[in-house]
Amino acid sequence: MNALAAVLSRRLPEGQVVEGFRAEQWAVCDRVPQAVVFPESESEVAEVMRLATQEGWTVVPAGKGTWLHGGQPPGAVDVVLSTMRMDRITLYEPGDLTVTAEGGIGLDLLARRCGEHGQWLPLDPPGPRKGTLAATVSTASSGPLAYHHGSPKDHVLGVSLVTGDGRVLELGGRVVKNVAGFDVLKLTIGSWGTLGVLTSITTRLHPQPPADRTVLFRGEAAELVALARAIATAPAPLAALEMLLPGERERSGGPVSLLAVRILEAPEATDEICRIVTDTAGASAFRQMDGRASADLFRNVEALESGAELVVRLSLLPSQLEALRQYACTLRDLADPDEGWGTRLAAHVQNGILRVIMSRMARGEGWIDRAAEVIERVRGGLEAEGGSLTLSRGPCELVSAVGAWGDVGPAAPLMKTLKREFDPAGVLSPGRLGFL
Amino acid sequence: MSAALTSEVTADLQAIVGEQWVITDPVRLLAYESDGLTAYRRPPGAVVLPADTDDVSQVMACLAHAEVPVVPRGAGTGLSGGALAGPDAVIVATPRMNRIVHVDPENRLALLQPGVINADLTVAARPHGLYYAPDPSSQSACTIGGNVAENAGGPHCLKYGVTSRYVTGLTVVLYDGEVLRLGGLGRDSAGYDLTGVFIGSEGCFGIATEIEVRLLPIPQATRTLLAMFDQLEDAGEAVSAIVARGLLPAALEIIDRETIQAVEASIFAAGYPVDVEAALVIEFDGIEAGLDFEAEEAERCCWEKGAREVRRARSEEERLALWQGRKKAFGAFGRVAPDLLVQDATVPRTRLPEVLRAITEIGHRYGLRLANVFHAGDGNLHPNILFDRSDADELARVEQASREIMAVCVEAGGTITGEHGVGLDKRGYMRMVHSRDVLEVMRATKKAFDPWGGMNPGKVLP
Known part of the structure; x- marks a missing residue:
């Protein structure tokens, strides 16, 4: 057992620490963690984080690992912390139309339990249904339902967050209207594990349609x-x-x-x-x-993104849908015409979001540079029009080369200050949000 | 912060916005001595009325340079003392920034200056078949900028959600005059959701000078019901039954006997029977087809929970009449007692009946007149205390009872404010709901936006 895993094993109950070849499937891009931990309580999560801050280990929070390859690869990965064993519903009063569950609960399990009461959480992020609530909230993932029903920021009422140095913060609450102080909760939604580990989440529900x-x-x-x-x-x-459009020429x-x-x-x-x-x-x-x-x-x-090698998310105002499609067509030349199922385009029309989903990229001499050049050109065009380009997933070398996210602008220093407050030692998913 | 609102500073401000837009005359400053919570009164050192983002940026840079604190202000309808400034601070008010920059029906967006009145936006959007959903009770006076600062709600947020659901982007000016553009539809913003955290920051982070909001298509039709109950708790039970049946009304509002009597005795008389304990307003909206079914289902819930009478509006006039009692409640309290403390707290919906019982008991125990008006569907309570400020003993009892009411709501899993904000008024309650660590993180978040401590000092945090 490696030294890091040994230290963790001494602090956590038996069976919660995994290392060696069993840690390989939790690699983030090509970075294999020295240990994967599966804490079963908030206090164990806090223990891991205190230790990590003390020892300077980098920690990447995860659920079932569905999104590990999403976004930008962190600079280093010593520990992957999976909350998948924290999957209980802790408070569900159907009459309140709210539910509180541990972060590691799968969206499928949550949907089943709420469905028994004719209730529903209208979140349909890309990926398998077993993906966890915490991962969905942490990545602010949403799908076609978001425009009408809202995205995680509109559903989540409160969270428990374990910070980089092991503080447990209860942010928000469990009531649908709450303005008691600054809405710090919002910072955690879409923070990609750079501010803390979401151990518990309260969300509002809707009656099933x-x-x-x-x-x-x-x-x-x-x-x-x-x-x-x-x-x-x-x-x-x-x-x-x-x-839904085929990516190839029709x-x-x-x-x-x-x-x-x-x-x-x-x-x-x-x-x-x-x-x-x-x-x-x-x-x-x-x-x-x-x-x-x-x-x-x-x-x-x-499920469209399943098995895709490259997913690019383009965004402009909804009225610019045709321009979005044109940009998307520029990207299709990156596909390998002979491998996989090709390329698909899927647009959330009301939100002005178009995804280019590519089964397999064309390889060959200098393919990374070529792809990076095309993506940067498209990103530049979109940003000049007030839009954006995000790499939801892609080959590590490519994502590292162009960055998953675009320009943050002058708010970057402010965000860095916020990051330090939650994670003073900088151990949580460093670099996952690019500059954060 | 050592404040120094010298005549040089005033002259600099005049040079930026024009002489007539800087108010220093003590008599005129009296108009700014309080907001909607009139218990606190303190005139500011000066009031500045900028015209646009650039003005605000220059004004703030000037004040930051002189280390004079800034208090942003919209229409001053806030109910938590958030827009109050002392003699050493300057109010930056937005009445001149009242331009709707554009309404974009293609993208269902509007771009606004912060001083636009909430209701005016809906008027401007209407020709396009659109409207702005958040509808705080003060919507004919309050500004969108103020709504952003407070993350305002309203009767229809049961179905539609609060302000944060509708704001897609902001231009904000920080204390040192820096201009930041946050969010915006059509862009996946990288990094943290600064738009989200700015909304509801009560003027403590900066001033929003341009606001991009989503508009919704006007619902095709509405159905409005008014149900009368002989027990307040039965009305609460009816709310739970409606929700349990899987119905999602646009609004579910309760007013109690004390409130009904106040309304009926006033010029706003709405024709509610004065001997019932509670009236429940239920509204559905959406596509015409199917609304009758929903209204009938809700009506059945009311009968099952012991309603004495259920009225259904047959026309827009009748609908407004049914709403009259709810909408005019606060106006009507004026003739009942010299002073009114509008309370605001939220509890989980299913805890409403027991919390209402406890609030009634607290009122009796302190010998106070309590009138309840609330957004029952959201569990957002407004127990209002009617009293006379000149009676020192009564004032002390009001304060004690308020604290106990808050404790009951927090104990039930609720919170100390659902939509009015903390401001000056509720800082003392913040420790009831937040740990020391959470308050520290809030303090640090403010500091990230305002490391100088010049924005609305002394508000929100205990």
């Missing part, structure tokens, strides 16, 4: 963009508006371009919204899916 319907439109990509923009401004509550027999309009309202209202959507579109839907079929379609959208 009484009906689920998706209306599908089909057409050429440019036509669909126009249709998507028209439907986005229709006077009706749309739960999601997702545009050819007969290849995948088709789709626009999926999801409606989660009462049955009578659903019919009426459908009518408004088709009227606005001035086109008839090619297919309508109800209930399970509708849910399954969007489950497939959640």
Whole structure:
């Protein structure tokens, strides 16, 4: 056993520390941790963090490891701290429409328990459903439902956070309206494990939608963009508006371009919204899916990134959807035309977000430099128009070369000051947010 | 901070914004001696009225250089004393910054200066079929800048959420005059959510000088019900039953007997029966089809929980009449007692009945008149104490009872303020809900934005 793992083993109950080849599957990019720890309580998490600060070990918080390769690789990884054994629901009063659970609970388990009471947490981040609540909140991940139902920052009411030096902070609360002091909670959402370990989370819930319907439109990509923009401004509550395009130049027999309009309202209202959507579109839907079929379609959208080597997230104002698509087309030349399933484009139309999801990148002499050059050019163009480009995942060398995130601007020093407050020794996921 | 509001500083301010936009006349300063919480009164050293971001930046840099503290102020409708300044501080007020820069229906966004009145935004958005969702009770007077500072709520945030849900980006000016642009739709901002943490910072971090907000399509239709109950707790039970049935009303509001009587005795009389213990306003909105079903379900919940009467609005006039009792409650208290302490706390919804019982008991024990008006769907209580400030004994009892009410709410898993903010008024309660470590982190967060300590000093933190 290596020295670091030995120290941890002495402090934690048996079976909570893993090292050697069993730590390899928890590698962050190519960085294999010296130990992986699976604490079962908040106080054990705090113990690990106090120790890490004292010893100067870098710690990367994780759940089930779904997002370990997401974002920017940290500069160093001594310890991966997984909260996956902390997966209990600690307080659930259905009448409050809120639930408190340990951070390591899987979204699937949480959904099942709340579903028993006809309730629902409308979060549909990309990735497998077993991904943890803490990882979702920590990465502020969301999906097609975010525009209408909100993203983690709109759902989360309170958290327990163990800081870099082992302080336990209870931020926010468990009531839906709370302005007692500064909203420090917001800093932790999307902080990618650089401020602390989320051990407990209270979130609001919604009643499960009484009906689920998706209306599908089909057409050429440019036509669909126009249709998507028209439907986005229709006077009706749309739960999601997702545009799915094949990344390759369209050819007969290849995948088709789709626009999926999801409606989660009462049955009578659903019919009426459908009518408004088709009227606005001035086109008839090619297919309508109800209930399970509708849910399954969007489950497939959640799974789109599975197995992808490269995921690039482009963003502009929603009205600039066609420009986004053009930028996305620039990126498709990075794909290997002969390997994998190719490239797909998926846009959250209402939010102005388009993901380029690439099965496999083209290799060859100087491929990293070439890819970096193209990505930087697209990023520069988007940023000049007030948008952004984020690498959600990609080959480590590439992400390290161009950075997962774009320009932060003049607020960077302020953020660094905040980081120091939560993590004085700088041991938490250093470099995961680029400069933080 | 050693304050020095000298005549040189005043002259510098006049040079930046123009002579007429710096107020130093003691008589005119009286208009700024308090906000909506009139218990505290203290005129500021001066008031500056800048016109835009650039003005604010220069004004702040000037004041920071002279080490004079700054207190931002919108319409002054806040209820926690947050906009109060002393003679050594300068109020930077936003009434001239009241321009709606643009309404963008394509992206369902609006860009605003902070002095825009909340209700005016909805008026401007209406021709595009859009509106701004957060609707604090003071919406015809309060400003969006103030809403950002307080993270304002309102009756309809049960379904729609509070201000932070709708603000997508901010331009803020820090104490030293630095201008930061935070967030913005159409961009995945790198790093921490500074927009999120700025909202609700009560003027202690900086001044928001441009605000980007999301707009929503105007709901096609609404259904409004008013249910009368002989027991306050039954009204609370009806709220729980409606939620348990999986309904999500746009608003669920309760007013109690004391409040109904005050309203009915005033010029705002709304035709509520004066002998009921509670009135529950229920509103649904959305697509016309299906709303009747939801309203009927809610009505059934009310009958099951012992409602005496349920009224349903058949027209917009009737709808406004049903809302009248709720909306005019605060105005009506004026003729009942010389002073009113508007309390604000949130508890988990299911704890409402027991918390209400405890609050009533506290009122009796201290011999005080309590009137409850609250956002029942959110568990956001406003127990209002009617009293006479000139009676020193009564004033002492009011303070003691307030503290006990807060303790009851915190004990039930709630918090000391749901939407009015901490300001000057509730600093003393902050230790009830936050540990020393959390208060330290809040202090450090403020310090990251305002290392000089010049922004709204003495507020929020104990």
